[in-house]
Amino acid sequence: EAGVAQSPRYKIIEKRQSVAFWCNPISGHATLYWYQQILGQGPKLLIQFQNNGVVDDSQLPKDRFSAERLKGVDSTLKIQPAKLEDSAVYLCASTFGISNEQFFGPGTRLTVL
């Protein structure tokens, strides 16, 4: 079974630039999550999708972050414009059901200079 795919794996940008991350969850997993993991901390949820609908985006900085999952499968997370404090690993995870274990992708390490 293929795991959660994410790209790119690494990205370096300057502040005020834009960046986009892509995630393809495990086939059949209806729930998709985007997390931000700052160095030395646990993952923090940014947004949760159930199929193509948003379940929870309460911690998404909506002035600069946006995410979509138009066809209920893969998803993109965008930051525009980026700030220095956005430097982190962005993890995508998926689950078959909300109460099940989450399967994480390898993450995208973002460095904002």
Add this chain to the structure above:
Amino acid sequence: GQQVMQIPQYQHVQEGEDFTTYCNSSTTLSNIQWYKQRPGGHPVFLIQLVKSGEVKKQKRLTFQFGEAKKNSSLHITATQTTDVGTYFCAVRGSQGNLIFGKGTKLSVKP
């Protein structure tokens, strides 16, 4: 909102020593999950505990859920260098999302 405290933040052990990390909540939990993240890697699910007082074992790992369902622990017997990483507990938020603790970073000296 829901929070979970995890201690210690760091633990350095000699190979063969035991290791324990603790997770505490001020509210009663419906369940708790544990994840391991190797250096440079992503979190990997270890286990989910649901029942009060539940104890589960996976080889050298023992997971416990407190009687009041407000705390949990992960104990590793006779650590090995392959146990190196950060161990996170995670609890459910109101929307079914996971809220992670800050993790305990384990280093093992051969």
